[in-house]
Amino acid sequence: MRVVLAEDLYLLREGLTHLLNAHGVEVVAGVDTGQALLDAIESTRPDAAIVDVRLPPGFTDEGLRAAIQARRRTPGFPVLVLSQYVEQIYARELIAEGSGGVGYLLKDRVFDTHEFVGALRRVRDGGTAMDPEVIAKLVTGSAHLPPMATLTARERDVLGLMAEGRSNAAIAAGLFISEGTVGKHIAAVFAKLGLAASDDHNRRVLAVLAYLDGSR
Amino acid sequence: MAGRYALAPLRCAVLVLVALACPVVLVVTFVCAHAGVPSPALVVARARALPGLARWLAGRWSGEPIDRPYHPAPEPPLRDLDGWYRHGDDLFRSPWIPGYLRGLEWVARDPATARDLWWMLLDPLVGGVLAALPPLLIGYGAVSADRPIGWAAAALGVAAGPATLRLHGRWTRVLLAPVRRRGPSPLWSWTAPRMTAVLRLAAVTALSVAGAALAVAHVAGPGAVPAARRFVSWRRALAGRWNGAVIDEPYAPEPAAPEPGPDGGYRVGWLAFGSVYRSPERAARARRLQWIAEDPASWRDLLWLALEPLCAVVLAAPPVSLVAGGLVWLGWLWTWTAGLALVIPGFTWSPMELVGTVIPALEEVPGPLLGLPAAALGLATAPALLRLHGRVCGLLLAPTRTSALTRRVEHLAVTRAQAAGSQAAELRRIERDLHDGAQARWVAMGMNLGVAEHLVDRDPAAAKAVLAQAKQSAASALSELRELIRGIHPPILADRGLPDALRTLAMDAPLDADVRIDLLGRPDPHLEAAVYFAVSELLTNVGKHASATKVVIELTHADGVLRCTVTDDGRGGAVPGGGSGLEGIRRRLSGFDGTLALSSPPGGPTVATMELPCVLS
Numbered sequence: 001m002r003v004v005l006a007e008d009l010y011l012l013r014e015g016l017t018h019l020l021n022a023h024g025v026e027v028v029a030g031v032d033t034g035q036a037l038l039d040a041i042e043s044t045r046p047d048a049a050i051v052d053v054r055l056p057p058g059f060t061d062e063g064l065r066a067a068i069q070a071r072r073r074t075p076g077f078p079v080l081v082l083s084q085y086v087e088q089i090y091a092r093e094l095i096a097e098g099s100g101g102v103g104y105l106l107k108d109r110v111f112d113t114h115e116f117v118g119a120l121r122r123v124r125d126g127g128t129a130m131d132p133e134v135i136a137k138l139v140t141g142s143a144h145l146p147p148m149a150t151l152t153a154r155e156r157d158v159l160g161l162m163a164e165g166r167s168n169a170a171i172a173a174g175l176f177i178s179e180g181t182v183g184k185h186i187a188a189v190f191a192k193l194g195l196a197a198s199d200d201h202n203r204r205v206l207a208v209l210a211y212l213d214g215s216r
Numbered sequence: 217m218a219g220r221y222a223l224a225p226l227r228c229a230v231l232v233l234v235a236l237a238c239p240v241v242l243v244v245t246f247v248c249a250h251a252g253v254p255s256p257a258l259v260v261a262r263a264r265a266l267p268g269l270a271r272w273l274a275g276r277w278s279g280e281p282i283d284r285p286y287h288p289a290p291e292p293p294l295r296d297l298d299g300w301y302r303h304g305d306d307l308f309r310s311p312w313i314p315g316y317l318r319g320l321e322w323v324a325r326d327p328a329t330a331r332d333l334w335w336m337l338l339d340p341l342v343g344g345v346l347a348a349l350p351p352l353l354i355g356y357g358a359v360s361a362d363r364p365i366g367w368a369a370a371a372l373g374v375a376a377g378p379a380t381l382r383l384h385g386r387w388t389r390v391l392l393a394p395v396r397r398r399g400p401s402p403l404w405s406w407t408a409p410r411m412t413a414v415l416r417l418a419a420v421t422a423l424s425v426a427g428a429a430l431a432v433a434h435v436a437g438p439g440a441v442p443a444a445r446r447f448v449s450w451r452r453a454l455a456g457r458w459n460g461a462v463i464d465e466p467y468a469p470e471p472a473a474p475e476p477g478p479d480g481g482y483r484v485g486w487l488a489f490g491s492v493y494r495s496p497e498r499a500a501r502a503r504r505l506q507w508i509a510e511d512p513a514s515w516r517d518l519l520w521l522a523l524e525p526l527c528a529v530v531l532a533a534p535p536v537s538l539v540a541g542g543l544v545w546l547g548w549l550w551t552w553t554a555g556l557a558l559v560i561p562g563f564t565w566s567p568m569e570l571v572g573t574v575i576p577a578l579e580e581v582p583g584p585l586l587g588l589p590a591a592a593l594g595l596a597t598a599p600a601l602l603r604l605h606g607r608v609c610g611l612l613l614a615p616t617r618t619s620a621l622t623r624r625v626e627h628l629a630v631t632r633a634q635a636a637g638s639q640a641a642e643l644r645r646i647e648r649d650l651h652d653g654a655q656a657r658w659v660a661m662g663m664n665l666g667v668a669e670h671l672v673d674r675d676p677a678a679a680k681a682v683l684a685q686a687k688q689s690a691a692s693a694l695s696e697l698r699e700l701i702r703g704i705h706p707p708i709l710a711d712r713g714l715p716d717a718l719r720t721l722a723m724d725a726p727l728d729a730d731v732r733i734d735l736l737g738r739p740d741p742h743l744e745a746a747v748y749f750a751v752s753e754l755l756t757n758v759g760k761h762a763s764a765t766k767v768v769i770e771l772t773h774a775d776g777v778l779r780c781t782v783t784d785d786g787r788g789g790a791v792p793g794g795g796s797g798l799e800g801i802r803r804r805l806s807g808f809d810g811t812l813a814l815s816s817p818p819g820g821p822t823v824a825t826m827e828l829p830c831v832l833s
Contacts, residue, residue: 053711060711085698085707088723089716108694111687137724 004029006037006051023117034066048078048124071097078123091134103129128165135163158185163208224377228347235344238336260323267332278385285328285394290318335391350377413598416458417532424528431521448517459606466513466615474499520612531605538594546587635807657693661686714744725755729767737832750801754782762786778830788820
């Protein structure tokens with residue numbers, strides 16, 4: 001897999017490059033501004049981009065804006081956005097810009113390299129990787145709303161993991177339950193939220209997120 | 217037809233009897249009501265039987281049906297769940313007293329009661345005399361039946377009977393029929409506010425004399441000085457209420473209580489001189505006196521006290537004397553003296569003589585002809601003169617530019633000290649959090665790495681476990697730092713500005729929060745942070761105390777003022793203080809000359825409004 005990395009801190013950029021190389025991911029370009037990222041995507045045609053939200057010169061949300069612009073130029077271009085902090089509002093803006101191939105993770109998640117590279121691959125394959133913290137906020141923020149309030153605690157856990165973009169097997173492993181039970185919970189959640197059940201895991205994540213988004 | 221004429225004199229006689237009963241019932245009512253036996257309400261209510269009879273008779277005989285004008289009788293007092301009977305804020309064991317009080321209020325507050333009593337007083341003189349005419353004429357005819365005039369009188373008496381009954385019915389209607397509510401007449405709505413202005417001008421004149429006395433008292437001793445200041449402050453407030461001229465306090469801020477010196481005495485300096493007091497009370501009094509004396513506003517007060525009588529003579533006295541002279545002297549007194557002059561021979565004095573000494577040509581004019589226009593002129597000019605008086609007072613009583621600036625400097629000094637204080641506290645908190653949190657975790661991380669380095673050759677498995685711990689420490693340190701940074705300056709605020717930061721707050725709140733923003737441009741970053749933290753605190757309060765389900769956050773900017781309101785549908789009753797964090801918000805905002813207004817009636821809704829003067833960039 002070939003990726004472009006946009007990160008302004010030299011140490012972090014080098015560290016990430018080493019980490020990704022160790023997992024068989026080739027970093028074809030390491031850049032430090034939003035414009036350079038767009039140019040690099042244009043010239044190297046990578047499989048995905050890893051982008052820090054804050055980039056020079058303004059150190060606000062240049063990286064995010066560049067990522068959204070890249071996805072606008074090439075619909076569905078996989079982008080994994082990293083940040084020191086996560087905000088629902090950014091997650092929504094990323095999701096709003098076309099479906100699939102989107103990730104939004106705290107930089108802390110890099111510590112768990114397998115998990116991180118797994119998320120990257122999921123995004124490259126058109127899937128979703130939402131940070132648990134964003135999902136937790138989304139879920140608690142809408143917990144008081146009528147249909148969400150009818151979910152059981154376990155169903156809410158399943159919903160959260162599903163919204164992160166996990167597969168049934170991963171959810172089952174995370175909650176120490178069988179895959180069949182996970183399937184039952186998911187069916188219950190979809191029924192309660194009035195969503196059409198679907199096996200395509202990217203689409204079901206988007207459905208959940210769109211539901212949580214629209215319910216506010 | 218003939219029966220009607222035959223019965224009319226008899227009916228008139230009955231009406232006369234009713235009229236004669238009036239004074240008796242009136243006296244009985246009056247005596248019983250004042251003696252308090254057995255219940256004034258009961259007596260007055262019983263006495264309603266007589267007017268009731270008159271109404272019924274008017275309907276039957278005079279063709280003038282009259283409805284009962286009374287308020288409906290009160291419900292008997294009900295026993296509440298605790299077994300008490302309530303009247304207003306008082307509780308009673310037995311229903312008798314509250315029932316009695318209710319009855320009393322019912323009777324006393326009904327305007328028909330007073331009209332009944334008036335009727336009883338007047339009916340013997342009007343209705344009684346009227347009704348007596350036909351029977352008297354017939355009686356006179358019976359007595360002098362031998363003369364033609366007797367026959368004529370008797371015939372007139374019989375003929376006038378039905379008409380008299382109708383007329384009597386009309387009279388009964390005057391006082392005993394229900395009154396229809398009407399709005400105030402145009403004359404009244406013109407006169408009332410102007411009369412109020414005249415009365416206020418009269419009060420201002422009287423108060424100016426009292427003020428002048430206080431000014432003179434300054435000479436007698438310093439005791440009058442604080443009294444004069446209180447008086448002037450009261451007049452300043454009064455000017456706002458009466459004259460519509462809001463005048464701010466111009467005084468320098470009050471000094472702190474004196475501190476004892478090293479020798480235990482209290483020194484109060486006075487220019488180059490000073491006195492040492494043994495007791496703190498006397499020192500405080502001297503300090504207060506010094507404070508007042510050194511304030512230029514005090515001297516302006518004194519000047520105003522001395523000049524106000526003059527101002528009152530010019531502005532307030534003319535309308536007052538026009539109205540009083542026009543109505544009392546030329547109207548009321550003239551009517552009386554004119555009447556007396558008709559009755560008492562040789563009584564020639566008239567209030568017009570006084571007018572004649574000034575303008576001889578007017579002496580023969582009837583008084584009211586002059587007095588009513590004079591009073592109208594006084595009434596017409598009074599409100600404008602009252603406003604003018606307020607403005608003239610403002611010239612001396614309002615803060616001068618210097619004192620206004622002095623007060624402003626004082627306010628800025630206080631809020632700056634508060635801002636600096638809260639900033640220092642914030643820095644201490646950050647230092648403590650870093651020290652106890654991230655710093656400690658990094659120490660642990662370093663130690664773990666050291667252990668791992670030591671173990672890596674001998675026991676790779678153990679080294680791996682220690683490295684995992686170090687990773688855990690790093691993750692914890694990171695998340696703690698993230699929380700800390702959020703508390704210092706939320707990243708979203710730096711990245712996106714106030715609107716998106718408020719939207720984020722609303723999304724994260726465990727409530728249904730709606731954000732409405734009308735803002736073109738960005739406020740100052742410090743100000744954004746103040747509003748952000750204030751809204752955050754308010755939302756926390758709402759979540760903790762209000763048991764609300766919906767919150768609306770509104771942010772607007774108009775006329776150089778940034779306004780942010782947080783409205784919840786909770787149970788209301790929020791009060792500043794009591795650790796609710798509202799005081800903290802107020803302090804935070806006061807550093808930017810901002811204000812927090814809280815409206816929280818019991819039962820809700822609670823509306824917190826923050827206003828900050830600000831320019832958008």
